[in-house]
Amino acid sequence: EARRQPIRAMLAQGEVQTGEDFRDASFIFQHGENADDYLMAHILAMESVIKGDDKSKWIAAATLDRYLQSINKPQVFGTQYPLDPNAPAQLRIEQAKAHAGRFKGRTQSPFNDQLMPDALRHDFCVPDLAQQKKNLATLNAGSYPGSAMVAPGCTR
Numbered sequence: 001e002a003r004r005q006p007i008r009a010m011l012a013q014g015e016v017q018t019g020e021d022f023r024d025a026s027f028i029f030q031h032g033e034n035a036d037d038y039l040m041a042h043i044l045a046m047e048s049v050i051k052g053d054d055k056s057k058w059i060a061a062a063t064l065d066r067y068l069q070s071i072n073k074p075q076v077f078g079t080q081y082p083l084d085p086n087a088p089a090q091l092r093i094e095q096a097k098a099h100a101g102r103f104k105g106r107t108q109s110p111f112n113d114q115l116m117p118d119a120l121r122h123d124f125c126v127p128d129l130a131q132q133k134k135n136l137a138t139l140n141a142g143s144y145p146g147s148a149m150v151a152p153g154c155t156r
């Protein structure tokens with residue numbers, strides 16, 4: 001919240017102006033605490049895309065997914081890998097410890113993976129479904145997939 005408050009003030013004053021400014025602000029709200037923070041993150045990301053910042057396509061998809069999951073709706077791009085609430089209790093305890101097993105016990109659920117084709121995912125710099133399954137397996141094996149978290153040829 002300490003980072004979001006100054007951004008709100010800057011937005012009110014018209015001080016957030018460039019696509020990069022809006023992208024940076026979007027990432028701050030993406031790591032917020034509630035649905036309104038995630039919705040604001042999505043709006044900021046879309047403004048960044050409108051201003052011509054192609055690097056904001058991935059965060060636009062991710063903010064929509066996070067917002068949808070926060071209101072108990074399935075994500076549609078597949079960018080979110082939250083801790084699986086059905087994971088064994090011991091794994092959830094490990095997750096609570098600082099960085100111990102922090103990638104294990106992940107899921108993409110709820111996820112409507114049939115809503116859009118992979119070509120549209122790629123337009124938003126999101127990996128195709130086959131790569132997402134590999135990413136989920138990598139996370140659950142205890143590692144981070146790195147650059148495979150975005151579509152080939154994209155950055156975030």
